[in-house]
Amino acid sequence: MEKEKLFEKLKEKHPQTILGSADRFGALEIQVDRNAIADVVRTLRDDAELAFNVLVDLVSIDYSAYPGWTGERFGLAYLFKSLTLGHRAQLKVAVPEGEPVVPTLSGLYANSDWLEREAYDQMGIRFTRHPNLKRILNHHEFVGHPLRKDYPITKRQWLSANESLMDEMEVRLKEKGYE
Amino acid sequence: MNTIDPKTLLPTTSAESSASGLDAAKHKDKKDLVFVNLGPSHPATHGCLRALCALDGETIVAAVTEMGYLHRGFEKDTEVHSFQQVIPYTDRLNYVSAIMNNVGYCKAVEKMLGIPIPDRAMVLRVITCELNRIIDHLVCAGANLVDIGALTNFWYAFNAREKVYDILEKLCGARLTSSYTRIGGLSRDTYPAFADEVKAVLKDIRKSVAEINKLVSKNRIFVDRTQGVCVISKERAISYGWTGPTLRACGVEYDLRKAEPYYHYEDFKFEVPVGTKGDTYDRIFVRLYEIEESAGIIEQALRKLPKGPVMTDDKRVALPPKQETYGNIEGLMNHFKIIMHGICPEPGEVYDSTEAANGELGFYIVADGSKNPYRVKCRPPCFMNFAAFHEMIEGGMIADAIANLGSINIIAGELDR
Numbered sequence: 001m002e003k004e005k006l007f008e009k010l011k012e013k014h015p016q017t018i019l020g021s022a023d024r025f026g027a028l029e030i031q032v033d034r035n036a037i038a039d040v041v042r043t044l045r046d047d048a049e050l051a052f053n054v055l056v057d058l059v060s061i062d063y064s065a066y067p068g069w070t071g072e073r074f075g076l077a078y079l080f081k082s083l084t085l086g087h088r089a090q091l092k093v094a095v096p097e098g099e100p101v102v103p104t105l106s107g108l109y110a111n112s113d114w115l116e117r118e119a120y121d122q123m124g125i126r127f128t129r130h131p132n133l134k135r136i137l138n139h140h141e142f143v144g145h146p147l148r149k150d151y152p153i154t155k156r157q158w159l160s161a162n163e164s165l166m167d168e169m170e171v172r173l174k175e176k177g178y179e
Numbered sequence: 180m181n182t183i184d185p186k187t188l189l190p191t192t193s194a195e196s197s198a199s200g201l202d203a204a205k206h207k208d209k210k211d212l213v214f215v216n217l218g219p220s221h222p223a224t225h226g227c228l229r230a231l232c233a234l235d236g237e238t239i240v241a242a243v244t245e246m247g248y249l250h251r252g253f254e255k256d257t258e259v260h261s262f263q264q265v266i267p268y269t270d271r272l273n274y275v276s277a278i279m280n281n282v283g284y285c286k287a288v289e290k291m292l293g294i295p296i297p298d299r300a301m302v303l304r305v306i307t308c309e310l311n312r313i314i315d316h317l318v319c320a321g322a323n324l325v326d327i328g329a330l331t332n333f334w335y336a337f338n339a340r341e342k343v344y345d346i347l348e349k350l351c352g353a354r355l356t357s358s359y360t361r362i363g364g365l366s367r368d369t370y371p372a373f374a375d376e377v378k379a380v381l382k383d384i385r386k387s388v389a390e391i392n393k394l395v396s397k398n399r400i401f402v403d404r405t406q407g408v409c410v411i412s413k414e415r416a417i418s419y420g421w422t423g424p425t426l427r428a429c430g431v432e433y434d435l436r437k438a439e440p441y442y443h444y445e446d447f448k449f450e451v452p453v454g455t456k457g458d459t460y461d462r463i464f465v466r467l468y469e470i471e472e473s474a475g476i477i478e479q480a481l482r483k484l485p486k487g488p489v490m491t492d493d494k495r496v497a498l499p500p501k502q503e504t505y506g507n508i509e510g511l512m513n514h515f516k517i518i519m520h521g522i523c524p525e526p527g528e529v530y531d532s533t534e535a536a537n538g539e540l541g542f543y544i545v546a547d548g549s550k551n552p553y554r555v556k557c558r559p560p561c562f563m564n565f566a567a568f569h570e571m572i573e574g575g576m577i578a579d580a581i582a583n584l585g586s587i588n589i590i591a592g593e594l595d596r
Contacts, residue, residue, distance in 0.1 A: 024527065024530070025291065056558065077530075079530055079558075083431060111419045114562065137595060138247060165245055169214070169231055172241040172569075173209060173240075175241075178207045178212070178240070179207065
């Protein structure tokens with residue numbers, strides 16, 4: 001589908017929550033209200049004319065050091081691809097510093113679990129109703145979120161104990177019917 | 180009536196087990212399980228990966244995974260380096276096929292700058308990328324076969340790989356961490372015997388692949404160990420965001436070189452091998468067949484390799500020739516600008532992706548007008564593969580898990596960044 005048509009269609013379905021769009025080197029970025037992201041993504045995935053069945057990536061950005069930036073501190077870019085129709089889409093949500101909370105995409109895409117954990121770990125954005133919002137790349141004793149612009153690149157931390165993983169295992173065993 | 184209880188291998192009477200309520204199929208008690216850590220540091224984890232498995236007898240009934248042991252802050256590092264200085268860091272993402280990462284990153288920056296690269300650089304990028312795809316697949320298949328006990332194949336695969344590395348070493352001076360590309364082209368042109376040596380190495384590669392094929396494709400042990408093992412459905416693989424050979428092994432014909440062609444891939448004749456079952460066997464063989472397709476692409480590319488420069492003459496990114504730098508003021512200033520002030524794309528955000536050996540390798544780059552990237556997010560294809568690992572190995576044995584880990588080709592450098 002043409003990117004302009006895609007925008008029109010989403011705007012028609014979600015008139016309140018589609019906020020605008022921007023050109024990203026040929027790709028169209030569609031800006032979405034953060035509280036409605038799960039609804040919009042559901043439309044993207046389930047509408048037969050859109051059929052975005054792959055969540056390609058989730059990118060978190062801290063704009064606090066961006067020259068001349070006036071918007072909210074954080075941004076999240078969601079990248080989608082449709083394997084059946086071949087087109088791509090790009091959504092962006094603005095996330096305020098005081099309340100860096102966004103609804104999860106868990107249940108829509110299987111890989112959103114780890115992608116959202118990465119955004120939480122690296123940037124400190126929390127995802128409501130995420131089943132297992134733990135650190136993923138950094139050690140579990142790590143303090144702070146390293147990709148925030150106010151985290152000094154030379155800072156070192158002492159990390160000692162390894163993780164037992166039994167908290168995740170207990171959940172998994174319960175799903176498998178073990179008591 | 181006496182039956183053998185598979186859990187204990189002791190004869191029991193069916194009346195006994197149902198009377199005491201200890202029917203193994205129904206009763207699930209956590210106390211019966213043994214917890215085993217697979218990794219993090221073990222030769223079979225190829226890097227540093229960890230899976231905690233709950234075993235009932237020899238069967239994995241539940242598994243959880245942990246990653247990050249090789250996390251070194253690639254994305255944070257990019258923010259304090261200039262656009263050119265990031266290139267060597269990309270070598271260390273998927274260090275088995277470093278040039279493909281160089282190309283993926285440079286292509287994204289070139290898209291931002293709007294700089295077309297010369298035809299010769301484009302074709303050479305295709306050739307070196309396909310050579311890298313071949314060695315990546317050889318390493319993956321070779322190491323995977325070692326993990327399931329077929330050692331000989333490893334030597335067949337690695338002998339051919341070594342010869343490719345000889346070529347890459349002559350091309351850019353390094354074996355693994357090549358840093359071959361530059362923003363706007365390549366670091367250097369080929370050497371005179373390049374085409375002949377590549378043709379000779381393709382012959383060796385085809386011979387090795389044929390030998391591996393002969394050894395394993397009808398080998399009963401190999402077939403039993405891999406067919407129908409650690410199957411993932413097409414739907415699940417798509418939901419996990421799989422791309423590349425692992426997705427194609429599930430029967431999805433998706434290859435960025437066909438779906439969104441770049442560098443004139445649409446002009447090359449090649450097939451996209453796909454599997455049917457999505458098991459370990461399909462994942463290994465999709466790679467082995469892809470080696471042949473890549474070899475074909477290289478031969479076509481060598482035939483049409485045009486003459487000309489390998490670096491753009493765009494003054495924003497290309498260093499002037501040395502006689503210009505030393506000979507006139509414009510050349511000197513140009514040199515100074517690029518070294519001291521760097522390459523400065525206009526503010527903006529871009530996502531660009533290439534078909535790397537493991538799947539879609541994407542870079543999301545935010546520029547703020549300065550010489551350093553404001554933010555770089557790498558999309559490593561095996562991140563998505565490893566996210567599905569725990570649910571693939573459940574129901575199988577530890578040995579199946581090891582065979583599967585090799586077949587989804589987790590490269591820790593790329594996974595953990």
